[in-house]
Amino acid sequence: VLGFAVESRFYIEAARSHTAMVRKGALRFELFEVEGAAPLPEERRHPPRDLQTHGNKHVAFRVDDLEAFLAEMAEKGADVAFVVREAFGKGCFIRDCAGNLIEFVEEPAP
Secondary structure, three states: OOOOEEEEEEHHHHOEEEEEEEEEOOOOEEEEOOOOOOOOOOOHHHOOOOHOOOOOOOOEOOOOOOOHHHHHHHHHHHEEEEEEEEOOEEEEEEEEOOEEEEEEEEEEOO
16 A cells, blocks of 8 residues: 565564565565464554553654545555644554554645
8 A cells, every 4th residue: 555565575483473574765664474463452543542552653654745645545445544634734644454553744834
């Protein structure tokens, strides 16, 4: 949905993890699918509730035009969890296939 290309896939025996390296331009992520992993708790799937739980939250990316980005995500069938349109800025959260939140922010004009 976000346009990343898979660089490689491999299995990490010690972690029982199907793993992939994905890249988009200079940005690179390592993704893990660990056998028998517990699902994401429901409170971590909704941005306002997630903020009330300690720990790592999410990664955020800047977009030039939030409305165009939302239209593209709708076209691709992304799970849009939350949209914010405030005087201080606009942004949204989408959920990945495991329910993890990913934030996209349009910075306000100077």
